[in-house]
Amino acid sequence: MAIPAISVYTMPVEADLPNNKVMWKPDPKRAVLLIHDMQEYFLDAYHAAESPRVELISNIQSIRKACKGLSIPVIYTAQPGGQTIEQRGLLQDFWGAGIPDGPHKKKIVDELAPDEDDIFLTKWRYSAFKKTNLLEILHKQERDQLIICGVYAHIGCLLTACEAFMDGIQPFFIADAVADFSQEHHKQAVQYASDRCAVTLTTNLLLKDLQNLNDASSIEGDSRFTLQRVREQVAELLRESPSAIGEDEDLLNRGMDSVRIMNLVEKWRQVGVEVTFADLAERPTISEWFNLLSSQTEKVLSNTDNMIKE
Missing domain, CATH: 1.10.1200.10 (ACP-like)
Structure with a gap:
């Protein structure tokens, strides 16, 4: 029931993206960046110096840097270690005890360590909205777009995108800034997101859209x-x-x-x-x-x- 070892696979490129059903554009004034569960426990399943882990971290770093420069809020989710059976709920049946107690396995990987001004949410279920105040934060900051990156694409990332959509938040699913158990799972997640609830983009397309919108943000x-x-x-x-x-x-x-x-x-x-x-x-x-x-x-x-x- 533990996280399986994940074989090396290549990240999708722009040519691999499915056709989006909607034409939403990420707007620096409307968006929030969600860095989803980028914890040592989950990243340990990947080969340290191989794809997709290398690109995953590098692309999230680029997105985070750009968002910081555009004053886009950054939110991290992380699951707690040492949960009780009651806290785990039905996750216990599918995945066992989860992250062990202690500081190492539950921390965000060093390359993406949060800053003091970032928002940190303790996450209890697949969706980042479940048992958290994420939706309240978005409403309070008058933001209605969510840029999603992290792990795992077909589980927490996808369920978060679906719930955002159902709550009136436009999700942007960054295809080469999420990673999964396999290339097949990864492709399935990207396809479903594009078909049902989100706009799928590569990191480069996202950064271009954000910069273009920022350049055009003032009426001339x-x-x-x-x-x-x-x-x-x-x-x-x-x-x-x-x-x-x-x-x-x-x-x-x-x-x-x-x-x-x-x-x-x-x-x-x-x-x-x-x-x-x-x-x-x-x-x-x-x-x-x-x-x-x-x-x-x-x-x-x-x-x-x-x-x-x-």
């Missing part, structure tokens, strides 16, 4: 939204030439489906403009969308000016 006057820029964004999604799309043409008839509309909603929200799917679906033309974005931008700038004056 009316230069952000011009009629031509809106036309170009629409054309990019439709894979057509901007000049081929009329300003007052019904975009729904051109193939602007709900998935593409939500892509634009997310893109524009990320630069501070609050639009909804209904706003765009009710007025599906470039000119109407430009007018809507212009009016929303003016509100944002007006509110910003008032805050400065106060």
Whole structure:
């Protein structure tokens, strides 16, 4: 019933990622990083200087560093050692006594040791939400995205992603920053996450998205939204030439489906403009969308000016 020895296997790369069903983008102002159960006890099952352990730790280090630089909160989970049978509950039947008592096996691996300002949660079940105040922390900090990395992909990481989704938190499952019992288990976890509850990304894609959103986080006057820029964004999604799309043409008839509309909603929200799917679906033309974005931008700038004056 103990953790099995884990054979060497290669981490997935971008080409291995399944197609995501949703187009959420990680936003530094909305996200929290969860480093899940990166304890000596669980990492001992891997070969010390081999894949996937080497990439797992290196990628989480990169993500953690980037999140710190973007003021994204970092939360660690760790299971306690020396649990009683009552504390273990049904986990006892599947996995035995778990982490032994004492400081060594339960500590976070040295390469990822938490800082004083990181949040540390004692974890009791597969999901990081169960018997913890993780959801309360996210709500208190007004964060609704969870970047998930750690071990094991098909158990705690996946169950945490599922529960986040069910609680209205957008999960981001970092395919090369989680590890599992085998490559097969790993692939199954990534596929299920993408199909049912999360966006799956590689570390590099995550870091690019975070940096792009951070660079675009401030409104730059009316230069952000011009009629031509809106036309170009629409054309990019439709894979057509901007000049081929009329300003007052019904975009729904051109193939602007709900998935593409939500892509634009997310893109524009990320630069501070609050639009909804209904706003765009009710007025599906470039000119109407430009007018809507212009009016929303003016509100944002007006509110910003008032805050400065106060």
